[in-house]
Every structure is written in structure tokens, then in C-alpha cells.
Amino acid sequence: MxxxxxxxxxxxxxxxxxxxxxxxxxxxxxxxxxxxxxxxxxxxxxxxxxxxxxxxxxxxxxxxxxxxxxxxxxxxxxxxxxxxxxxxxxxxxxxxxxxxxxxxxxxxxxxxxxxxxxxxxxxxxxxxxxxxxxxxxxxxxxxxxxxxxxxxxxxxxxxxxxxxxxxxxxxxxxxxxxxxxxxxxxxxxxxxxxxxxxxxxxxxxxxxxxxxxxxxxxxxxxxxxxxxxxxxxxxxxxxxxxxxxxxxxxxxxxxxxxxxxxxxxxxxxxxxxxxxxxxxxxxxxxxxxxxxxxxxxxxxxxxxxxxxxxxxxxxxxxxxxxxxxxxxxxxxxxxxxxxxxxxxxxxxxxxxxxxxxxxxxxxxxxxxxxxxxxxxxxxxxxxxxxxxxxxxxxxxxxDSDAPEDHPDAIAGHTVLVGYGRVGRRVFDELHAVGARTLVIESDEDAVRELRRKDIAEIVIGNAAAAPVLAEANLAGARALIVAVPDPFEGGQIVRAARALRPDLPIVARAHSVECVAHLDGLGASDVIYGEQELAHSMFEAAQPRRGSPAH
Structure with a gap:
């Protein structure tokens, strides 16, 4: 050697x-x-x-x-x-x-x-x-x-x-x-x-x-x-x-x-x-x-x-x-x-x-x-x-920029963590069906964009911190969606949320099978694996439509 x-x-x-x-x-x-x-x-x-x-x-x-x-x-x-x-x-x-x-x-x-x-x-x-x-x-x-x-x-x-x-x-x-x-x-x-x-x-x-x-x-x-x-x-x-x-x-x-x-x-x-x-x-x-x-x-x-x-x-x-x-x-x-x-x-x-x-x-x-x-x-x-x-x-x-209405008054809402590329799409879907949404975000530009829309409650900060999650009133929430891309950050948020409310439905995103297991082990109710969902959508799109000629 x-x-x-x-x-x-x-x-x-x-x-x-x-x-x-x-x-x-x-x-x-x-x-x-x-x-x-x-x-x-x-x-x-x-x-x-x-x-x-x-x-x-x-x-x-x-x-x-x-x-x-x-x-x-x-x-x-x-x-x-x-x-x-x-x-x-x-x-x-x-x-x-x-x-x-x-x-x-x-x-x-x-x-x-x-x-x-x-x-x-x-x-x-x-x-x-x-x-x-x-x-x-x-x-x-x-x-x-x-x-x-x-x-x-x-x-x-x-x-x-x-x-x-x-x-x-x-x-x-x-x-x-x-x-x-x-x-x-x-x-x-x-x-x-x-x-x-x-x-x-x-x-x-x-x-x-x-x-x-x-x-x-x-x-x-x-x-x-x-x-x-x-x-x-x-x-x-x-x-x-x-x-x-x-x-x-x-x-x-x-x-x-x-x-x-x-x-x-x-x-x-x-x-x-x-x-x-x-x-x-x-x-x-x-x-x-x-x-x-x-x-x-x-x-x-x-x-x-x-x-x-x-x-x-x-x-x-x-x-x-x-x-x-x-x-x-x-x-x-x-x-x-x-x-x-x-x-x-x-x-x-x-x-x-x-x-x-x-x-x-x-x-x-x-x-x-x-x-x-x-x-x-x-x-x-x-x-x-x-x-x-x-x-x-x-x-x-x-935070001096926090909304005047304290989020503790919210009930039956969905908490969305992260307003990035995926989070924006999730937010739009929630808004389209009339779901009341509270967004947790630390990026100031994203917060300003949400403020301009004036259609969501906002908590500014890192959702992995217990005081920030507490502001989102998880006790009265309908569900938590963790849309941040980093699986380790997402895991910290899932673990903290599960400790605050054991029965809360928690949906998180993942980029690999290992990330799915990681988030599932920390208490996520559902983990959306991007490649798996994409493969399923492609399979569905490739199936013959009803009424179309068979080959």
C-alpha cells in the first residue's frame, strides 16, 4: 500500500x-x-x-x-x-x-x-x-x-x-x-x-x-x-x-x-x-x-x-x-x-x-x-x-413588519411553509379553492409579494423555530404543508410541528427515496416524491384516451 x-x-x-x-x-x-x-x-x-x-x-x-x-x-x-x-x-x-x-x-x-x-x-x-x-x-x-x-x-x-x-x-x-x-x-x-x-x-x-x-x-x-x-x-x-x-x-x-x-x-x-x-x-x-x-x-x-x-x-x-x-x-x-x-x-x-x-x-x-x-x-x-x-x-x-391581526385568531387554516417556486404554486391552488392560508416565510422579497396580494396571513421567520410555529397557531390549523426544498430543513420543521401537535396532517416534499424515508420517520403524514409523481403523470398521459382508437 x-x-x-x-x-x-x-x-x-x-x-x-x-x-x-x-x-x-x-x-x-x-x-x-x-x-x-x-x-x-x-x-x-x-x-x-x-x-x-x-x-x-x-x-x-x-x-x-x-x-x-x-x-x-x-x-x-x-x-x-x-x-x-x-x-x-x-x-x-x-x-x-x-x-x-x-x-x-x-x-x-x-x-x-x-x-x-x-x-x-x-x-x-x-x-x-x-x-x-x-x-x-x-x-x-x-x-x-x-x-x-x-x-x-x-x-x-x-x-x-x-x-x-x-x-x-x-x-x-x-x-x-x-x-x-x-x-x-x-x-x-x-x-x-x-x-x-x-x-x-x-x-x-x-x-x-x-x-x-x-x-x-x-x-x-x-x-x-x-x-x-x-x-x-x-x-x-x-x-x-x-x-x-x-x-x-x-x-x-x-x-x-x-x-x-x-x-x-x-x-x-x-x-x-x-x-x-x-x-x-x-x-x-x-x-x-x-x-x-x-x-x-x-x-x-x-x-x-x-x-x-x-x-x-x-x-x-x-x-x-x-x-x-x-x-x-x-x-x-x-x-x-x-x-x-x-x-x-x-x-x-x-x-x-x-x-x-x-x-x-x-x-x-x-x-x-x-x-x-x-x-x-x-x-x-x-x-x-x-x-x-x-x-x-x-x-x-x-418583528415590526408582522401583520396587526395576530395569527392566533385563525382557525381551520392551512399553514404553508416556504413561498418559493413550489410554494407559490401550492398557494395559488389553495387560493383557487378558497382555503384560508397562513404562510411562514423568511425571505423579505417573498413577504413583500404576499403583502401586495393581501390574501394571506404571514408569519416571518424560520419555521424550524418553535416560537415561529407557535405564531402560526398549529393547534387550530387544518393541515401543514412544508414546501421548502432542503430535506434537512424540512425535517426539522416536521419534527417541531409534530411535537407541537401530534394529530396534525403534515405534507412535505422530497427529492429522493431516502428523503421520503427521512421525512416519514420524523412524522410527516404524506411525503410527495417529485420524480414518482412525475412518472405517474407521464404514465397517465401516455394511456389511450377514452374513445380514441386503439393501436
Whole structure:
């Protein structure tokens, strides 16, 4: 048997450990990403036993971030990006300035050099793409106003980090020079800024002029060949190829290049299929991202400098959040939106690590400060799901957009969970027969569409949460229809509903025989298997009509 190469060992070890500790975390009712982080600590160099290759793990994690940003770009049009520029651009700039200033203040209190305090504060100011987008996807918020603002905010931070990584050596020199040498350094700094911005502008222009036409055309041509394998390969080649080219030709980050590749591919009618083809890879590499973070963590820093770690955590979780909340509210957005953005940004991740690594290599950041940064990142990532859970409960109780008539007064109604492609059709059928319907939905655009129709009661939130289901008055409901596409999310809803009312008729949708068994085991009364229903309909359509000649 051949010895495993570092690449194979890292992939296999990372995924196996992530599965084991993720399952344990889920069993203990903790966020599964906590298990992924622990898996990374176990596989890292600071704990006994097997040690994975940290460099390879980081590169695999980078692939996960690229694919994730590509997937976001597929669902995010240029119109969406421009629609939130008025709040995302100044909001991200002010929030990053506040976090950087707080980091520099902490550095000043610790007698750090000015350059070190600046780099440390800048690293605290930028949120993790993976953590934020996973939280948004779990709550189906990416297509909502809150999701668009958060993604726009991320893009601005990404662009700022592109500049920061290029300018860091010059910035360090400027902050560390004597007064007499400042003018020359400032001139070089401005020249570097202009050159970097120019390359970013050229890249964006190429994507908008050439990519907007070439990428959908290529996808359409490959689809016409009829080969699913080639189509999947084309999607990955476009996503990774543009990300790589953007980084090496224009000094744009991999993430930003992948986002624009996805956004241009989103102009194609095949964008939904492209998203489905890349989903398994995105999920697998996202797991490796969290494992790679855990590998960087040195638990000893919590014993050596606990108060510095605590101060850094407070800047990330409290300082950034308060700044973001105040900014969003200042733009006249509701408290729900402000709290969502604030919670989304209350963590740091991949760009912080890249910046810290460059800072150490340039002599601008000490290894102690880097270890504090990594510890604070781990803590903030672990705390973030708990903050989102608290936010979900707050929204369920205090949503200012909720209808004035409380749903508890409804009786004999049908509860429909999910107003997507299938949910809309189910709703129309229910409305056609005059059935009173209550819809549970978390997507703001879908809620606005329902409000315009003014023919349904609405509960806003995640139906898997007991308080949200309680608002739907299941005790007086005639039936529950679970129309969400994700079988795991659907299973959570079925289980929660069955616990609230054992005799309630529950109808759910499934995409496979395994999903049917899964939902049936959790208490669904009827599970509609799409392929089975389609096969039955095709069989019925192929039967000779009464009165038609037999062949």
C-alpha cells in the first residue's frame, strides 16, 4: 500500500475529523462549525498526534472561499449590487475605520508600535466571507434586502483588503519613518494606490464588457452539447480560471474574481443549474476552511494573554457590531436589518489571517499579536451562531413588519411553509379553492409579494423555530404543508410541528427515496416524491384516451 501523500492525507483527515467532531457538536446541540474548528485544533501542530499539512489545508480552504463567492455571484446581479451601494460603501468604510481605530487604541495601551497597532486593527475590521454567507444561506436571506446589504458590505471590505495587502509594506514604511522622509514615502504610497485601483477598474470593466457576453454564451454552447460532465467542468473552469486570472493578472483577490465570474454567469438562463452543480464542492471545501482555521490556533495564548484576547474579542463582537448597527440605523433602515448586519459582521476570518501573515513576514506584526488575532477569530466564529440564534428569537417576537391581526385568531387554516417556486404554486391552488392560508416565510422579497396580494396571513421567520410555529397557531390549523426544498430543513420543521401537535396532517416534499424515508420517520403524514409523481403523470398521459382508437 502506498503512503498517503500530504494532499490526500489532509483532505481525508480533515473531512473525517470534521465529520466526527461535527456529529459530536450536533449531538450536544452546539453549532456544527464548532466541531469543525475542534477538528482543526486536533489536526494542528499545537496538539499531540497526527498533524495535517497546514499549507495544503489553507489552499484547500481558499478553494472553498472561491467556490462560495462564485455561488453568491450566481444569485447576485449588478443591479442588486448597485441598489445597496449607498449604504454598503460608506457603511463598510466607517465600520472598518472604527474597528481599526479601536485596534490601534488597544495597541497604544499595550505599548505596541504604531504600525503593529494599525495592522492589528485592520485585521479586526474585516468579516469572514464563509461565516457570514453560511449564516445568510441557512436563513435564506441572500436574496433579501438584508442579504444584499451584507454581500455589498463584504465586497467593499474585499476591495479594501485588496488595497491593504498591496499597500501594507508602503504603509508600514510610512508609519515608521521620520518626518523628513514622509513626503517621499507618501508619494510612493499614492502611486501604488493609483496603480492598484487602476488594475481593479480594468478587471471590472473587462468582466462587465466581455465577461457578461462571453460567459453566458460559453455556458449555453456547452449545454447544447448535451454532456452534463462537460457542463459541470465548464462551470468549475470558468469560476476557478477567472478567480486565478484575476489574482495573477490584476492583483484582485481570488474571492472578488470568483464573485464577478458568478455574477456574469448569473446572466445566463442556466445559472440555477450551474449553482446546483457546484453545491457539493462548495459545502465540502467550506468544511475544510473551518478545519484550516482550527489548525492555526495555539490554545496556549489563552493562558498567556487572556485579557488581550478578551479585549480583541470585544472589539470584534461588540465594537464592530455597535458601529454597524448605528450606521445602518442612520440610513433609516429598520432595527431588524441593522441587527442582522451587525450580527453578520461580529466575527473575522480569512482576510484577517492573510493580513496577519503578511504583517509578520514584513516585520509589522509580532507573533504574539498574530496568535491573539487567531484566538479572537476562533472565539468570534464560535460565538456568531449563538448571536444569530438570539437574533432569530428576537425577530420572531418583535418583528415590526408582522401583520396587526395576530395569527392566533385563525382557525381551520392551512399553514404553508416556504413561498418559493413550489410554494407559490401550492398557494395559488389553495387560493383557487378558497382555503384560508397562513404562510411562514423568511425571505423579505417573498413577504413583500404576499403583502401586495393581501390574501394571506404571514408569519416571518424560520419555521424550524418553535416560537415561529407557535405564531402560526398549529393547534387550530387544518393541515401543514412544508414546501421548502432542503430535506434537512424540512425535517426539522416536521419534527417541531409534530411535537407541537401530534394529530396534525403534515405534507412535505422530497427529492429522493431516502428523503421520503427521512421525512416519514420524523412524522410527516404524506411525503410527495417529485420524480414518482412525475412518472405517474407521464404514465397517465401516455394511456389511450377514452374513445380514441386503439393501436
Amino acid at each position: 502506498h503512503d498517503a501523500t500530504p494532499l490526500i492525507a489532509t483532505i481525508v483527515g480533515g473531512l473525517v475529523l470534521a465529520f466526527i467532531f461535527g456529529a459530536i457538536a450536533h449531538r450536544l446541540r452546539l453549532p456544527v462549525l464548532a466541531g469543525y474548528l475542534v477538528a482543526g485544533v486536533v489536526a494542528g501542530p499545537f496538539t499531540p498526534g497526527w498533524v495535517a499539512d497546514a499549507h495544503i489545508a489553507q489552499e484547500l480552504a481558499d478553494l472553498g472561499v472561491i467556490l462560495l463567492m462564485f455561488g453568491v455571484g450566481l444569485h447576485f446581479s449588478l443591479k442588486d449590487l448597485l441598489s445597496v451601494k449607498a449604504i454598503s460603501v460608506p457603511g463598510a468604510a466607517v465600520q472598518m475605520a472604527v474597528a481599526t481605530g479601536l485596534g490601534m487604541l488597544l495597541g497604544w495601551l499595550l505599548d505596541w508600535p504604531l504600525a503593529q497597532g494599525f495592522v492589528f486593527g485592520l485585521a479586526l475590521s474585516v468579516a469572514s466571507t464563509v461565516v457570514l454567507l453560511r449564516a445568510m444561506e441557512e436563513r435564506r436571506l441572500l436574496d433579501s434586502d438584508r442579504g444584499r446589504i451584507a454581500v455589498g458590505w463584504l465586497i467593499v471590505e474585499d476591495l479594501a483588503m485588496v488595497l491593504a495587502l498591496v499597500l501594507l509594506p508602503a504603509i508600514g514604511g510610512f508609519l515608521g519613518t521620520e518626518k523628513g522622509g514622509s513626503s517621499a514615502t507618501m508619494g510612493a504610497l499614492l502611486e501604488t494606490v493609483a496603480w492598484t485601483v487602476g488594475k481593479v477598474v480594468v478587471f471590472v470593466a473587462l468582466m462587465l464588457i466581455v465577461g457578461k457576453r462571453a460567459i453566458p454564451w460559453t455556458l449555453q454552447a456547452i449545454s447544447a452539447s448535451g454532456s452534463r460532465e462537460l457542463f459541470r467542468l465548464a462551470v468549475l473552469a470558468i469560476a476557478l480560471g477567472i478567480a486565478f486570472g484575476a489574482a495573477h493578472l490584476f492583483d484582485v483577490s481570488f474571492e472578488l474574481g470568483a464573485f464577478f465570474a458568478g455574477m456574469m454567469m448569473g446572466e445566463s438562463k442556466l445559472s440555477q443549474r450551474a449553482a446546483e452543480e457546484t453545491l457539493p464542492l462548495r459545502d465540502a471545501f467550506a468544511v475544510l476552511f473551518f478545519v484550516s482555521i482550527g489548525m492555526l490556533f495555539n490554545p496556549g495564548i489563552l493562558l498567556e494573554h487572556p485579557w488581550i484576547v478578551l479585549a480583541a474579542c470585544l472589539i470584534i463582537i461588540v465594537g464592530k457590531s455597535v458601529a454597524a448597527f448605528a450606521i445602518v440605523r442612520a440610513f433609516g433602515r429598520p432595527a431588524k436589518t441593522a441587527l442582522t448586519i451587525a450580527t453578520s459582521l461580529a466575527q473575522i476570518g480569512e482576510f484577517s489571517f492573510i493580513l496577519a501573515g503578511l504583517g509578520v513576514s514584513q516585520g509589522l506584526l509580532s507573533e504574539q499579536a498574530r496568535d491573539v488575532l487567531l484566538a479572537a477569530a476562533i472565539v468570534s466564529i464560535l460565538v456568531n451562531p449563538l448571536l444569530f440564534a438570539a437574533l432569530d428569537r428576537w425577530i420572531a417576537r418583535h
